[in-house]
Amino acid sequence: MLALALAAPAAAQTPAPIQLDYTQFTLPNGLRVILHEDHSVPLVSVNVWYHVGSAREKTGRTGFAHLFEHLMFMGSGHVPPGEFDSWLEGAGGNNNGSTSNDRTNYWINVPSNALELALFLESDRMGYLLDTMSLKTVDAQRDVVKNERRQRVENEPYGMADVVLNEMLFPEGHPYHWPVIGYMPDLTAASYDDVVAFFKTYYAPSNASLAVAGDIDTATARRLVEKWFGDVKPGARPDPMAIPGAALSSVKKQTITDRVQLPRLYLAWLTPALYAPGDAALDVVSSILTSGKNSRLYKRLVYDLQIAQSVQAFQGSMALASTFVIEATPRPGHTIGELQTIIDEEIARLQTEAPATREVERALNQYEASFYSRMERVGGFGGKADQLNAYYTNTGNPDWFNEDLARYRSLSPTDVRAAAAQFLPKDRRVELTVVPEGNPGQRR
Amino acid sequence: MKLTVFAFVLLLAGTAGVSAQAPDRSKPPASGAAPALKLPAIQKRQLTNGLPVWMVELHEVPVVQVNLLVLGGSADDPARKYGVASLMASMLAEGAASRSSLEIADAIDFLGADLSAASAINSIGVRLHVPVARLADALPIMADVALRPTFPPSELERLRQQRLTSLLQARDDASTIASLAFSKVLYGGDHRFGTATMGTAETIKSFTAEDLRSFYATLFRPENGALIVVGDIVADKVLPQLEANFGKWQPPGAAGGRAGSTTTGQPVTRVVYIVDKPNAPQSQIRIGWIGVPRSTPDYFPILVMNTVLGGAFSSRLNLNLREKHGYTYGATSNFDMRVTAGPFTSAAGVQTDKTSESLTEFFNELNAMLKPVPADELARAKNYVALRFPSSLEATSDISRRLEDMLVFKLPDDYYSRYVQSIQAVTAADVQRVAQQYLSPDKFAVVVVGDRKTVEPGIRALNLGAIVELKVDDVFGQQGR
Numbered sequence: 014m015l016a017l018a019l020a021a022p023a024a025a026q027t028p029a030p031i032q033l034d035y036t037q038f039t040l041p042n043g044l045r046v047i048l049h050e051d052h053s054v055p056l057v058s059v060n061v062w063y064h065v066g067s068a069r070e071k072t073g074r075t076g077f078a079h080l081f082e083h084l085m086f087m088g089s090g091h092v093p094p095g096e097f098d099s100w101l102e103g104a105g106g107n108n109n110g111s112t113s114n115d116r117t118n119y120w121i122n123v124p125s126n127a128l129e130l131a132l133f134l135e136s137d138r139m140g141y142l143l144d145t146m147s148l149k150t151v152d153a154q155r156d157v158v159k160n161e162r163r164q165r166v167e168n169e170p171y172g173m174a175d176v177v178l179n180e181m182l183f184p185e186g187h188p189y190h191w192p193v194i195g196y197m198p199d200l201t202a203a204s205y206d207d208v209v210a211f212f213k214t215y216y217a218p219s220n221a222s223l224a225v226a227g228d229i230d231t232a233t234a235r236r237l238v239e240k241w242f243g244d245v246k247p248g249a250r251p252d253p254m255a256i257p258g259a260a261l262s263s264v265k266k267q268t269i270t271d272r273v274q275l276p277r278l279y280l281a282w283l284t285p286a287l288y289a290p291g292d293a294a295l296d297v298v299s300s301i302l303t304s305g306k307n308s309r310l311y312k313r314l315v316y317d318l319q320i321a322q323s324v325q326a327f328q329g330s331m332a333l334a335s336t337f338v339i340e341a342t343p344r345p346g347h348t349i350g351e352l353q354t355i356i357d358e359e360i361a362r363l364q365t366e367a368p369a370t371r372e373v374e375r376a377l378n379q380y381e382a383s384f385y386s387r388m389e390r391v392g393g394f395g396g397k398a399d400q401l402n403a404y405y406t407n408t409g410n411p412d413w414f415n416e417d418l419a420r421y422r423s424l425s426p427t428d429v430r431a432a433a434a435q436f437l438p439k440d441r442r443v444e445l446t447v448v449p450e451g452n453p454g455q456r457r
Numbered sequence: 458m459k460l461t462v463f464a465f466v467l468l469l470a471g472t473a474g475v476s477a478q479a480p481d482r483s484k485p486p487a488s489g490a491a492p493a494l495k496l497p498a499i500q501k502r503q504l505t506n507g508l509p510v511w512m513v514e515l516h517e518v519p520v521v522q523v524n525l526l527v528l529g530g531s532a533d534d535p536a537r538k539y540g541v542a543s544l545m546a547s548m549l550a551e552g553a554a555s556r557s558s559l560e561i562a563d564a565i566d567f568l569g570a571d572l573s574a575a576s577a578i579n580s581i582g583v584r585l586h587v588p589v590a591r592l593a594d595a596l597p598i599m600a601d602v603a604l605r606p607t608f609p610p611s612e613l614e615r616l617r618q619q620r621l622t623s624l625l626q627a628r629d630d631a632s633t634i635a636s637l638a639f640s641k642v643l644y645g646g647d648h649r650f651g652t653a654t655m656g657t658a659e660t661i662k663s664f665t666a667e668d669l670r671s672f673y674a675t676l677f678r679p680e681n682g683a684l685i686v687v688g689d690i691v692a693d694k695v696l697p698q699l700e701a702n703f704g705k706w707q708p709p710g711a712a713g714g715r716a717g718s719t720t721t722g723q724p725v726t727r728v729v730y731i732v733d734k735p736n737a738p739q740s741q742i743r744i745g746w747i748g749v750p751r752s753t754p755d756y757f758p759i760l761v762m763n764t765v766l767g768g769a770f771s772s773r774l775n776l777n778l779r780e781k782h783g784y785t786y787g788a789t790s791n792f793d794m795r796v797t798a799g800p801f802t803s804a805a806g807v808q809t810d811k812t813s814e815s816l817t818e819f820f821n822e823l824n825a826m827l828k829p830v831p832a833d834e835l836a837r838a839k840n841y842v843a844l845r846f847p848s849s850l851e852a853t854s855d856i857s858r859r860l861e862d863m864l865v866f867k868l869p870d871d872y873y874s875r876y877v878q879s880i881q882a883v884t885a886a887d888v889q890r891v892a893q894q895y896l897s898p899d900k901f902a903v904v905v906v907g908d909r910k911t912v913e914p915g916i917r918a919l920n921l922g923a924i925v926e927l928k929v930d931d932v933f934g935q936q937g938r
Contacts, residue, residue, distance in 0.1 A: 053517045054847045055492030091482035095780070098771040103837035104488050105844020107770070124844050129486040137482060156783025163738040164786045164806045170629035228492065244479040272736070273629045275622075306562035316559070319615060322622045344622055375567045382569030382588050388518045389852035 031384060031414040035401060036231050040239065042247040043219025044139075047401050047411045048234050049226040051391050057227035058392030059121045059131040061139070062402045064222075065215035066115040067195075068188035068254065068333065076158065076195010077203055079112035081211055083154040085119065086110070090141025094150070097134055104130055111394065114189055115332040116406060120399060122392035125228035132225075132241040139221065140245035142212055148205045155200055162194045170273050171447055174340075177269055178281050181443045182336055183259050189333065217248025222405050226398035227391040259283055259334050261441040268446045275322065277342045278349045279445040280356065284337045284436045287330040287407060293420040294432030295328040295337055300376035301368055301429065302326040302339070302359065307375075309359045310339070318355070320347040332407070337437060349446055357439060364434040367426035380421045384414060494847045496873055497856055500692045504704040508679040510696065511860050513687045515853060521592055521688030522853035523585040525603045525703070526861055529676045530576045531654045532796065533715050538668060539649060540656015542676075544616065545669040546576040549583060551612035553601035558612050561598060570595045574602060576654070579796045580865045581676060586854065589689045593698060600702040606673065608666045620661050624653075628929055631734050632806065635741035635906040638932045642730050642902050643747055643800055646934075648719045650799065657934060675715060678708040685860045687853045723747055724900050727922035732929060733909035740812040740907030741804075744819055748801035749895060751794040751866045757879045758887035759792055759895065764838040765888065766790045766826050767803055771837075773822045774803060782818060784811040792895075796866070801895065809908050813915030816903065820921070823898040830888050843880040 035049040067078045086108075088094040101108055106123035121131040166172040176192045183190040223242065225234050261283055285291035302310045303326040314321035324341040341352045390396040404413035500512045531542045550572060551558040565572045570587035572595070583603040587595045627633045637653055644651035655661070684699060686692075723746050749759065760768075767774040767790025778788040785805040793799035803823065807815040830838075850856055862868060903921060905912060917924060 051517070053515070054851050055494055056847055056851065092485075095771070095776070096485075099837065100485050102769050102771050102841045105491075105840055105846075107845065107848075122848060124488075124847060125492050126490060127488040127844075130488055133480075133482070133486050141482075153780065153783050157779055157786060160739070160779075160784070160806070160808055161786040163808060167738045168631055168806065170626070240480050272734075274625050305566045307559055307566065312559070315619075316615070319618060322619065322626070342626075344618065345625065371567070375563070378567055378569035382520075385518055385520050385588055386586070389520065389854075391851070392848075 031388065031418070033388075033397070033401075033412055033414060035411055036235070037411060038235070040218065040242055042243070042245055043217065043250070044242055044245065045222040045405065046235075046238055046242075047222065047224040047405060048229065048231050048238075049224070049397060049401060050229055050231055051226060051397065052228050055125045055228045056391060057123055057125045057128045057131065057225065057229055058396055058398040059123070059128070059135050060224040060226070060392070060398035060402050061119045061135060062222050062406050063117045063216055064220050064406060065117060065251070066113050067191070067193040068114045069215065069251070070188070070191070073199055073202060074207060075191040075199040076193070077199070077207060077211065078117060079193055079195065080151075080154060080158050080200060080203055081208065082110045082112045082117050082119075083158055084146065084150060084208060085138050085142065087150045087154065088145045089138040090144030091137050092134060092145075094145065097138075100130065101134065106131065109394070112193055113331075114193060118399065118402065120392055120394070120396070128225075128229065128234065129237055129241070132237050135223070136241040136245055139216065139218060139242070142216070143209060146205070146208055151203065151205055151208060155203060158194075159197065159200055162197065162200070166192075166194060171271055171277055173269060173271065174277070174279055174445060174447055177267065178279055178336070178338065178443060178445055181265050181267060181445065182261070182281055182283055183334075184257070187257050187259050188254070189259070189331065213248065214251055217250065218242065218245050219247060219250050222402055224398040224402040224405075224411070226396070226401065256333055261443070264440060264442055264444060266444045268448055270450045271447050273447065273449050275342050275345065276349050276449060277340060277447045278352055279338060279340045279443070279447075280353070281336055281338045281443040281445070282437050282441070284328060284335045286334050287332055288420070291432050291436055292328065292330055292335060294424055294428050295335070295436060296380070297373065297376045297421065297424055297429050298363065298433050298437070299326040299328050299337070300379065301363065301372050304376065304379065309363070310341070310356060313355055313359065314341065314352060320344055320351055324352075324356075353444075360433065360437055360439070363430060364437070365430075367430040370426055373424065373426050373429055377421050377424070381418060384418050491844060492847075494850070497850065499860065502692070502696055504679075504684075504700050506679045506704055506706055508703055508706065509683040510699055511683060511685050512690070512692045512695070513856050513860070514690060514692060515687060515856065516689050519589045519689045520853060521587060521589045521686065521690050522857045523587075523592070523596070523599065524685040524857050524861065525583045525599070525682060526685060526864060527581050527676045527678070527682040528579070528865060529681065529715065530578050530580050532578045532649055533676070534649055534656075535672075536647075538660060538664070538672075539652045540654070540660045541664060541668055541672050542576040542581060543654050543656065544620065544661070544664055545672050546574045546581050547616055548608050548613060548669055549574040549602050549606045551616065552607040552609040554605040554607070556598070556601055558609070561602065564598050565595065568595050572599060572602065578654075578799070580861065582861065584857075592690070592695075596698055596702045603677070604703070604706050608669045610666055613664070613666055613669070617661055617664070620655055621658055624655065624658055624661070624933065627653075628933065631737055631739070631741040631906045634732055634734070634929060634932055635743050635804075635904050638730060638732055638906065638927055639743035639745070639802060639902065639904045640800060641932060642728070642904065642927075643724070644721050648721045653933075674709045675712055678712060679706050680708065681712075683864050685857045687857045687860070721747070723897075724902050727899055727901055727903065729903040729905065729916055729921050729924045730927045731909055731913060731916070731924060732904070732906040732927045732932060734906050735908055735910075737906070737908045738809055739806045740809055740815075740905050740912055741806050742812070742815060742819065743904040744803045744823070744901050745790075745801040746897065746901050747798050748792040749794060750796060750798045752796075753794070755891045755895070756794070758883050758891040760842055761835070761838050761880065761883045762826070762888045762891050763790055763792055764842055765830055765834060766822065769838070769841055773825070774805070774819070777818050777822055778805055778807065778815055782811070782814070784808060784815045784818070788819075809911050812905060812907060812912040813919055816905075816916065816919060816921065820898055823896060823901070826892045826896060828889070830885055832885065835885050835888060839880050839883060843877045846876055
């Protein structure tokens with residue numbers, strides 16, 4: 014029945030190319046610009062990626078890249094404190110930013126009549142952030158960020174697990190060892206001078222890229238970008254990072270406690286970096302293990318045996334190295350040990366026998382469909398402007414959609430088996446267990 | 458793919474034709490006239506069994522969203538069966554016609570589709586999102602799930618255990634506890650809104666397949682539903698497919714009676730409810746009372762008033778508690794409008810040692826809201842609500858949700874075309890009037906989920922009202938207030 018709808022059996026099908034027209038240019042100050050027209054709704058998104066994340070932080074100043082992100086909304090040379098949000102919201106816009114290990118991104122969505130306001134605000138903080146910066150501003154956002162950490166990490170069930178996992182996976186001194194949100198004493202220590210130095214080192218236009226997508230006329234948008242960003246002073250590009258190695262040579266185990274009802278198991282590996290060979294195959298491994306009711310771990314643990322409440326696997330792709338994590342929560346009355354035995358059985362099976370063609374196709378069809386769904390919005394996190402900037406940042410080509418999809422489409426069941434065998438060794442991984450507080454039976 | 462690479466040309470040339478003259482940054486550039494929004498045309502048809510079909514053609518991306526909506530949801534759960542709508546909806550995809558749970562999941566995943574079934578307060582939706590090339594393959598599966606569920610006993614037992622465990626895990630999360638406790642103290646355990654959508658452990662344990670079938674038969678009837686189709690389709694071409702899959706659907710016997718809505722009064726005095734979460738680094742705060750139904754004639758003034766108070770980033774609550782004082786990562790307020798009156802809630806997670814200070818600031822802002830709003834602040838709030846409206850019509854799922862709202866809340870056909878002018882018509886006097894009518898800070902319920910030993914002395918010193926300790930068991934059980 015299925016074959017009737019598709020031009021050819023899915024396995025042989027070449028997906029329709031994703032067409033996304035764009036214009037690219039570079040300003041004399043080094044800012045890379047990408048423009049994309051989409052007139053379906055009268056909206057524009059202005060999206061900037063600065064090529065700096067928590068990986069660039071210094072010892073004793075963890076969390077600084079993210080704290081700095083907060084300061085970018087606090088006004089700049091020609092934007093009094095408080096007016097960044099106020100002016101934008103008064104024009105029907107909204108905005109946000111996020112910080113990861115590798116980059117910091119910002120977006121402003123506005124009705125298309127307010128494009129120039131968005132470009133003015135975005136360029137003013139790129140060029141003149143320090144003109145209004147003060148210790149008082151830093152102190153105010155320091156408190157907000159500490160509350161963000163309390164809300165997302167300390168007061169969040171199992172919230173410390175990710176922090177501990179990365180500390181176990183990456184050696185001390187590796188830039189992924191510490192959490193993006195940072196440690197509390199380091200947030201306390203961040204100073205005004207740190208802000209000045211960080212801005213001068215990492216926030217030059219030559220270390221950023223700008224994507225403007227939506228209801229624009231390309232020639233007009235280009236003129237406005239040149240008008241507003243042309244006077245931002247150039248700066249030196251930061252030195253390339255020295256990338257320390259990270260490798261696990263044995264099984265590292267740890268148990269932590271949390272105020273939770275049920276224990277949770279995390280198994281984690283160091284895996285190939287974003288877009289490196291093996292990265293896409295591990296995405297497919299994660300789908301085969303835990304995406305949908307028929308996925309191997311979900312079906313056995315949650316559906317058939319019903320000894321787990323949830324199980325999830327994911328390849329967390331990052332620029333220097335990735336992590337593959339499986340997390341599983343037992344049902345009341347069942348143990349971490351029961352889950353681990355079965356997880357190990359299923360990994361071993363995937364490492365020795367290639368998965369069925371249908372299993373792989375099912376996963377690939379889902380990835381393919383996600384590429385279309387990702388085209389539905391121009392703005393915000395994951396909208397087209399953000400994707401163009403992400404591909405540009407990570408590959409040098411904003412229009413890497415079809416190449417990205419081809420990474421998945423080219424995979425065979427044998428490739429998937431090989432990735433599981435090569436990258437998920439049982440004797441080199443991290444095993445973290447979270448147990449309920451006051452449960453002496455499971456304390457270490 | 459086509460691409461235009463100017464970049465290399467410019468890089469090689471060394472200079473671009475950019476004027477070195479700095480732009481005038483002395484004031485923000487004025488925005489031009491608001492762009493005209495062409496509202497998507499809704500094509501309304503009907504299948505031979507009377508099922509209405511609303512379609513919107515949207516040709517930018519080769520995907521389509523198909524929703525079968527029935528009117529009625531968790532609010533219609535019968536007494537002592539709270540949670541039946543939610544469980545029934547989740548069971549739809551667990552077996553349908555000759556298909557098993559695993560077969561449905563496999564087929565849908567293989568198509569790269571998403572198929573979900575979920576109950577909201579006033580509606581239940583079976584929703585399909587699929588690449589348009591695979592719509593013909595996905596529709597029969599969706600139709601089986603929506604029209605011919607089998608409610609297999611083994612799947613019911615599995616979901617029952619999963620839900621009981623979810624309810625246990627909900628006790629871990631201060632934010633979940635706070636929201637549930639707030640609903641409970643406002644509406645009481647007997648009113649549907651006083652209990653979690655999922656129900657309680659007692660009701661979840663009691664449900665039988667017959668309960669699910671009976672509730673299904675009450676709501677899932679062509680005369681009580683509608684099909685919504687949004688995406689890369691041509692209405693006349695997709696209609697025969699819809700007819701083939703949904704046109705023979707007939708009501709399963711006579712409709713059962715629905716639960717009458719329970720009414721409940723507003724709180725008469727301010728009470729502070731504390732739920733102890735020992736050693737919590739933050740306190741989760743909820744403040745408010747019963748709000749308004751979606752049919753309120755004051756919908757637009759309330760929307761603007763709430764935007765001033767806590768509906769946007771630069772609203773008063775957030776500017777005060779987050780930007781000025783740094784007590785929180787964010788403070789908000791919201792009128793949850795349902796067919797009948799849902800709660801008005803102001804909320805934040807605040808650091809434990811600033812809990813009483815935060816409560817003081819909350820009440821400062823809530824009380825200040827009763828006074829006149831300055832003209833520039835009012836204009837900003839109105840523009841925010843009116844001008845961002847196009848962003849709610851971008852993706853197929855956005856537009857289908859707007860159509861669902863029209864159906865569930867029986868909005869007039871010209872509702873969205875009059876939306877912007879309805880906002881612009883709101884006056885400062887309207888905002889003050891609705892604030893005084895719908896906000897009574899001295900009667901609000903206050904819920905604090907936090908480290909009681911640390912926060913209670915400060916809260917007590919504020920003299921906000923009586924202090925009542927709620928146990929987590931009270932919050933999750935079905936006893937009254």
